Amino acid sequence: MAQVILENVYKSFQRGSREPDENRAGISSGSHPTAVLRAINLTIQDGEFMVLVGPSGCGKSTLLRLIAGLEELTGGNIYVGDRLINDLPPKERDIAMVFQNYALYPHMSVYDNLAFGLRRTMKGRQKTNDRQQATGDRQQDPDLIQNSQLTTYNSPSLPLWAENLLIFSTRKLPKGLRYQSEREKMIEQRVREVARILQIEPFLNRLPKELSGGQKQRVALGRAMARYPQVFLMDEPLSNLDAKLRAETRSQIVKLQRQLGTTTIYVTHDQTEAMTMGDRIAVMNAGQIQQIASPLELYNRPANRFVAEFIGSPPMNFLPVQFKAPLLITHPQFRLTLPETWAASLQRYDGQTLTLGIRPEHLSISPPAPKNLPVQVELVEALGSETYLFVRLVGANATSPSLQARVESDHPVRIGDQLWLSLAPNKIHLFDNKTGQALDPR
Numbered sequence: 097m098a099q100v101i102l103e104n105v106y107k108s109f110q111r112g113s114r115e116p117d118e119n120r121a122g123i124s125s126g127s128h129p130t131a132v133l134r135a136i137n138l139t140i141q142d143g144e145f146m147v148l149v150g151p152s153g154c155g156k157s158t159l160l161r162l163i164a165g166l167e168e169l170t171g172g173n174i175y176v177g178d179r180l181i182n183d184l185p186p187k188e189r190d191i192a193m194v195f196q197n198y199a200l201y202p203h204m205s206v207y208d209n210l211a212f213g214l215r216r217t218m219k220g221r222q223k224t225n226d227r228q229q230a231t232g233d234r235q236q237d238p239d240l241i242q243n244s245q246l247t248t249y250n251s252p253s254l255p256l257w258a259e260n261l262l263i264f265s266t267r268k269l270p271k272g273l274r275y276q277s278e279r280e281k282m283i284e285q286r287v288r289e290v291a292r293i294l295q296i297e298p299f300l301n302r303l304p305k306e307l308s309g310g311q312k313q314r315v316a317l318g319r320a321m322a323r324y325p326q327v328f329l330m331d332e333p334l335s336n337l338d339a340k341l342r343a344e345t346r347s348q349i350v351k352l353q354r355q356l357g358t359t360t361i362y363v364t365h366d367q368t369e370a371m372t373m374g375d376r377i378a379v380m381n382a383g384q385i386q387q388i389a390s391p392l393e394l395y396n397r398p399a400n401r402f403v404a405e406f407i408g409s410p411p412m413n414f415l416p417v418q419f420k421a422p423l424l425i426t427h428p429q430f431r432l433t434l435p436e437t438w439a440a441s442l443q444r445y446d447g448q449t450l451t452l453g454i455r456p457e458h459l460s461i462s463p464p465a466p467k468n469l470p471v472q473v474e475l476v477e478a479l480g481s482e483t484y485l486f487v488r489l490v491g492a493n494a495t496s497p498s499l500q501a502r503v504e505s506d507h508p509v510r511i512g513d514q515l516w517l518s519l520a521p522n523k524i525h526l527f528d529n530k531t532g533q534a535l536d537p538r
Contacts, residue, residue, distance in 0.1 A: 098142060098177035098326040098359055100163065105136035105172035107158055107383075129170075132158050133383045136172070143357045145350070147374030149364055150406070155383040156363045160329050163361065164193050176326055187216075192320035193329040196336065198312045200304040206315050207300040210287045213323050215260060290318045293352065310341045317349065321356065328353070328360040334369065346373060367407055371395070379403050401532040404453050404525055410484065412453045412525070413499045419526075421446040429489050432467045435521050437537040442526070450535070453525035456484070459501040461509075462518035469517045474498060476509055485509060487517070 108129035133155045140146040148156040161167040163174055165186035174181050181189050192213070200209050254262070254277070262275040276284075291297045294314045304312055313333060320328055330349075334342045350373050353360050364370055370377050371391040379386045379394065379402075387399040398404035404412045417425040419442060423434040434442075462468050471487035485501045501517055503509070526535045 099175075100140040100327055100359060100361065101173075101175040102136050102138040102159075102163075103173040103175070105133055105159070105162065105174065106131065106170045107133040107155070107162060107167065108170045131383060133162075136385060138378055138385065138388065140359055140361060143359055145353050145360045145362065145373060145375045147362045147364060147370040147377045148380060149367055149370040149377055150380035152365055154380040156365075156380050157331055159380075160193070160331050160361060160363050163327070164191055164329055165189050166193075190326045191329060192323050192325040192327070193331065194316050194320050194333045196332045198304070198316045198336075200312060200315060200319075202304050205301050205303060206291075206296060206307070207287060209304070209315055210290060210300075210318050210322050211283050213319060214283045214286060286322055290322045293321075293355075294318045294348075309337050310345060313337065313345060314348075317352070321352070324356075324358075326359065328358050330360065330362045332364055333362075334364075334366075342369075349373070368409060371407070377407075379406060381406075397536075398525065398534055400534055401451065401453070401527045404527070404534065408455055410456045410500045410502070412455050413459075414497070414527075415452045415454075415499075416449055416529075417452045419445050419448055419450050425450070425452065427452075429491060430467060430469050432519065432521070434524065435537070438526070438535075441535050441537060445528075445535075449529050451527040451529055451532075453527060454519050454523065456500040456502040458520040458523035459499075459503075459517045460520070461501075461503055461507060462516050464516045465518070467518070469499075469519070471499065471501075471515055471517055473509055473511055473513045473515065476511055478505065481505060483507070483509065485515075487515070490514065 108131045110129050136159060138146075148159060150156050158167060162169055165181070165184060169182055176189060176191070201212065204212065259277055259279070263277070263280055266273060266275045287300075288297070291300055294317060296311060296314050296318065299307060299311055299315075304315070307315065313336075316333065333349075334345055337345060346369060349362075362369075362373060371394075374391060376388060376390055377394055378388045381402050387394060387403045389397075389399075394403060394407045398407060401414070405414070415427060417427050419425050421443065422439055423436070423442075425432050425434060459469075464470070470490040472490055473485055473487050475486035477484040477486075483503050483505050485503060486498050487501060488496065488498050499517075509515070526537075527533065528535060
């Protein structure tokens with residue numbers, strides 16, 4: 097396990113060159129380089145589950161590929177532990193990556209897919225003893241501790257290529273006639289232990305085409321786990337699964353990461369995944385990190401309008417308001433006095449236009465009042481436990497943005513109804529109109 101440090105990382109592609117798919121949008125022809133990542137500074141602590149989240153094209157997958165060594169840095173440094181890995185090839189970085197498309201070998205059984213990386217890396221006593229020392233203290237599952245201790249073995253007497261040739265050429269013979277070195281025995285024990293943890297033991301003899309999407313994903317996870325790398329990289333591994341299976345696999349990945357204690361960097365565009373999985377989240381947009389914080393801090397104290405809109409489902413509502421000192425905000429349809437905590441931070445904005453943000457769950461149906469919003473219901477989504485309302489301010493033109501409100505399901509509402517919505521005063525967010533930066537009420 098190891099800390100990962102990204103220090104002033106830059107990545108550019110020449111226009112017309114072969115960029116990753118997520119970066120192709122908006123690239124025009126020409127000879128000048130296009131910056132995909134700019135001034136990325138991020139430290140992932142040893143054993144931390146860090147999530148990179150952002151819209152398609154923001155550079156999060158490119159950043160993951162730079163850490164893995166699949167892309168070449170334009171500028172900056174990447175450290176894993178105390179090693180600078182800028183110029184190391186992928187196989188020497190001690191990093192395991194789980195891809196969106198599983199990347200399983202279709203002609204190999206599940207067992208051989210899990211064992212493939214081990215057969216390439218388990219070569220001798222010194223390296224595996226070092227790994228045992230590095231990982232032994234972090235293991236929480238007793239079976240995992242026992243398994244990590246199985247990696248001590250004598251160097252094979254045969255060359256590695258000859259040993260693998262014997263293993264593959266005798267694998268279909270009766271069990272007593274198969275060649276199995278001490279090294280292969282260690283690999284088998286580790287593969288079976290990982291298969292037990294992931295509950296894929298019954299599928300070890302199957303080919304990938306005989307597996308469901310969830311089973312394939314667990315095999316891909318197992319192949320990464322079996323190597324006991326210093327760092328796991330996961331690039332949207334759940335995007336090909338249905339909603340129910342996504343939720344199940346999501347909780348399973350978090351549980352496994354807690355058991356193994358392996359530093360994990362997880363890429364997704366799904367903010368629900370990010371909020372439920374990460375110890376911390378780095379929100380990215382247009383090749384830059386917008387904010388790094390815990391899930392609840394991102395939700396309660398977004399750094400700017402982009403983060404506020406991206407984090408939360410449904411997204412935050414925004415309205416232009418006029419501020420008048422000391423604490424009054426006005427809009428053509430309502431006027432509201434802010435809590436005293438806003439006084440100091442808003443002094444210099446007297447007479448200026450700000451953007452008010454309020455989440456759908458912080459709007460509630462209330463009696464008519466000057467401080468409440470008069471709205472007309474345009475759409476109702478009844479989900480059983482709660483109801484989402486899509487509304488528009490009364491008197492607003494057709495091009496003005498609609499608002500969303502989340503209300504109790506036992507409150508009957510129909511399309512066309514006119515309501516008054518109150519804003520929870522202590523849940524209001526205000527943003528600078530020019531910079532988009534959030535204003536802090538403290």
